[in-house]
Amino acid sequence: MITLSYFLTFSSLWVLTALFDSALYHYSIWEGLKYLLFNEISMDMVYLISGLLIGLAFCIVTDIRLYRNKKKGNQAKGNKN
Amino acid sequence: MLKENISLTQLEALLLNFLLGSAIVIGIGTDAKNDAWIAILIATLIGGGTILFYWFLMNRLPGKTLYELLEFCFGRKFAILLSHGYIVYFLYNSGRVIRDFGELMASALMPNTPIEIISLTICFVIGYILYLGLEVLARTSEIFTPYLFGFIFLLTIFLLVSGQIEMTRLLPVLGEGFKPILKSLFPGLLTFPFGELIVFTVIFLNVTDTKKGQKASLIGVGVASFLLIFSSILMIVTLGVDGILRSNFPLLSTAREVAIGNFIERIDAIVVFIMMLGILVKGSVFLYGALKGLEYIYKKPFRYFSIPFAMLVAFYSVLISVNFADHLQEGLKLVPYFLHLPFQFGIPAVMLVILLWKQRKGKKNKTGWNYGSNQKAKKNPGT
Amino acid sequence: MAPIRRLRKTRALKKIGEIKEGKEIVKQEPSNSLLSLKKTLSGAFGKSSDFRVIEGFINGRAGILFYLESMINPKQMIKTTSKLFASKKDAQPFNTLDEFRSFSREIFGGVRCKSLKDDESVSQAILNGSLVIVIEGLTEIVSFHMLNTEKRALAEPSTQTVIRGPKDSFIEAVSTNISLIRRRIKNPKLTFEKFTIGKDTQTSVFIGYMDGIVNEKVLKELKDRLNGIEVSAIFDSGNIEELITDKTFTFFPLALNTERPDSAAANIMDGKVAILVDGSPFALMVPAVFVNFFEISEDFYQPLYLGSFLRFIRYLSFMIALITPSVYVGVLTYHQELLPTSFLLSIIAQREGVPFPAVVEVLLMEITFEILREAGIRMPKAVGQMVSIVGALVIGQAAAEAGIISNIMIIIMAITAIANFVAPVYSFSSASRLIRFLLIISAAILGLYGVFLMLILMVAHLCSLRSFGIPYLSPLAPFILEDQKDVFIRFPYWAMNNRPKYLESEKAIKANPVASPSPPPMKGE
């Protein structure tokens, strides 16, 4: 769930940024999306990308933990019933 | 943990730091030239009205956040869509705030440190603070607020002593009439920083005393505006209008003018760190707004989202604009019209209309309109 | 060898008893239940050479005495046993506990008599320094508390000294400590409750508080936490502290410890709870908040302005101890522009020829200092002097003269170290000691920006801490105006008529408002 939200928000922001860029630099949205990926990423972006990956790992771990807890909770409920 | 509570003082501290945040970094109302302070003064009145409007809106359904209000007005499905919009909006704003600070650091203090590192580290701190919760954020801002006052006070004294202040720079007052003031008011000052208070609609319900909350937030806005006006005047009388217009960071340039004897000079680096506090609070509050939205949509405690989304903010703080001019122009030309106005005033206004209509209808049929009020128990069970 | 000796002794006693006893008294031989108890106890304590069993006849009935020789006051023991076994002519065999009690009253005087039900409690009583008596025919086993209360004399506090103020301090014996507090607060509301903690050590732990003042929520929470402790051994209040505080993974102590009875009493009067552990000369005070670690009782014994000033100095030195080395590193390696020109030039001149980067220099010196400090504490006192001399030479002169360390670094080090010693509570200074290293490292990576980030992280962490539900940074955050009387400065004593509000005590008002003392009107007024 959290991972999903992460991706969803990530792509929404991507589109928003591309939209603004395309409006400022007068090119189409598709170009904007593409340029973000290839042109604007600077060399030190590596740090941020690793930050993103850490965030992603965090999401996945939390999701797994939540899933396990839910399972356990369900089992406990099942036992009670 | 049960509902997080923030006291009135904390609300004021949050508002103060929030409003000063990036506004004090890049300077506001500069379109009005040496009447910037008048513009801010007028904007303050509007800002006070704005926050009262938000309070009024939130008081229709007490104990609910913006997102639950959206649900009440538009239904869950449409509310999720709008909430997503708000989340993106808040995250984007948070990124902008962080970027402001990153540019400041990269331009003024550490030109060889990659801005990415600065963004990443500060976002990590923000993520950690929010992981600890809103209370911690409020308390942290409370702790640091006195330093803000102390700093501006000291800066004034230093500038006075070093003889950099020329009051005549304020003249002529209203030389060009009200036109430039209006120009700087709309949409500039209206949306930034005052309209951005929309994010506080997710915080209002955490205030211990909602009745006094309105008054406290008015005080907060008032004090913040006072400081903004004060610093604006300070900048004008120290740098002159041209100096401000040519500065990327007027307050920093102002602080560079300080030189007393051979000891107190070069305090500009300290300015940066004082600004850091405002940035931190503003960035965190925006991120918190987004996190609450995520909590609403996905029904998971917002803490789980804090670290990943802080990283997201760090990423986008750098990606949103290629260079500083891009950053500024986006902020001047695009963001106010396409993001600020609809999200700060458009949607809330529509919501208010629907709310009033629904409530009148509700009162007529006496059927409970407060459905969904039993959704409060789903807070973080672990902590 | 031990059993044989014990046997001989018991026999000898028996003989004496027999000689002294008259012939007319009918002796009852010990019954099976008595013997089985003896067997189990001898089995349990069998190998300890200080476990004693004495068999004899008490008023004609067979009785056995169990005790631990090392725990019992020998003088009292001799007095009582000789009376106990000395049978009187008109002795009546007793059948009920009450009868035995009235019999024993003149022998044991006021010593509390306790009846025991099962084997477990019997061995507990023996371990606690009681004399356990089993008598044929009585359904209950009785014990008399005759603990040998050997203890060191009251001495001056060793870690929390004052110039003006009481000079006594807690000692290892908990009963003395309780009496020290009671002597200061003569109030029946002062309550001490006992807990026995530690499965194997059975350490007695007392909590002391003012009934009706203390925050009931905190008290209940504390009791729950104490009852929840399940460890085998407790030796010091430090053990308890770690087991009951809200968060273990923090640099900051969440319970105040004091070895001064007056500050314990003052804290109890404010509405805190004192935890006294048998065997520990340190009392824990909970809940403790950040500002408590800067207050000492002496602030109120000193003149007003001095007390306030000293408190300010304490906060200042905390900050100095925390950030000086990291600011040094940050400014010297990142922000030279911050320094005035002449100062910068003098530092450059001093550092010319120093072979290490500033951060290595700082870490080197800090670690050297920490080693010296630890050595100074652990060394036998006679050698301790040596350490300080060698240390002063190493840190002070030799290093600078050899050109390994710059002089300015030594000044920084010295200020840091001395500022660190200002902290009134030792456990609190450890926080600034440890965080200092984090700050130095972050300063080396990101300069002053790193230092500020780290400080913000620290404050956020502090804000998140709670001590028994009380926010750690209160009354600063959440800000409580009324409590500012006793934070950065202290108000006159007559103005302190409220208890700290952040403690949420039941009775907030300490005393009725008192007018400030005023001199007689001046002439002509």
Add this chain to the structure above:
Amino acid sequence: MYNRKCGLAAAFLSVFLLTGCWDQRELSTISVVTGMAVDKGEKGKYILTIEAVNAQELNNRTASGFAPSTVYGLEGDSLEGLAQKMNVAFSRNLIYSHMKTLIISEKVAKKGMLDFLDFLERDREIRDDFNILIARGVKASDILRVTYQFQKSSPLKLHAQLDSMVKNWGGDPDVRLNDMIEALTSTGREPVMAAVTIKGNPKKGKSIENMQKVTPDAIVTLDSMAIFKAQKLKGFLNLNDTRNYIWIEDKLRRTSLTVPCKKNHYFDARVYDNGTKVEGYLDNGKARITVRVRTEAYLNGTQCAADLVKVEVYKKYEDLLEKTIKKNLLNTITKVQKQYGLDIFGFGEKVRQQDYQDYKKVENNWEYYFKNAEINVNVTARLRRSGIRTKSYLTNIKK
């Protein structure tokens, strides 16, 4: 019996205690060699000059104003022999492990007598962290003799100087022994070295007085870059070309670039981050090389009136920056192609990595292909910010 045991023990002890000192050298018996200079000898093959520092003089606290080092030269046929023979003049054991600079005279390099590098590579004491320099137009040994105020000993000064140069502007190819040998052995790359020279009077530079002057009589300066064909020195490239060279080599850390924005007006871009990729392949008997450069810079001064809050202005400046970089790099490459025909950029290596099958065929003839290679330079430059000012005051100046 007891005595015998004691005796045995004593014997063993003395064996262990008294031996094991073959490699032992007390600090007070050694001298540290900081620099070596190789000149062409008249009687022997080389003249080896070394500089051994007087540690006492390098430390401010113990300095007493004597010469900071001793320089002495010997003539012979191999460096190894000479290095060990140095005690004809020096009193202490010389250790070479802290050597900072190796200076080779132009003559030696022109004759291609670099075979002594084998000794430097083989010797365990000499490490791979010293700068290799060519003494252009002066005797190599003279460079060792010039004194300097801060580091006092010339090799130490050069080491620090080149390091700072690399950090702030570029201009030093930063060649180490390993790079040198790699370039010598690789077929697709020719070696380069930084070249230094003496500005002023080398004779006066030898004295301590040289250190005492605000404008020293002689000072060692970084002059240019020497390029080689195998072991032979073929020519020199000036400093700007050297910077362009390391730009292509992806070794650039930071530099400043002055870019024309109007006629006779310039703006300065401070390049703080750079990444270069070289792609190369053979196509129809012609080498095609693409140099892709991504550069980040901030604007650090402009002589044109420009409103730097506008995206368009940034865009314009970025374009100008890109053009300038492209022009510079192309110029350098063409110059090397036309003038020397030596592949110092290692394009051959890149082609070898990326188009091995084709490269194999032309391996022995790569020089020809390099000369005629089609070079493409593709520059993406980003100006990120413009200091703490937006507009230039020039925009508001009255005309």
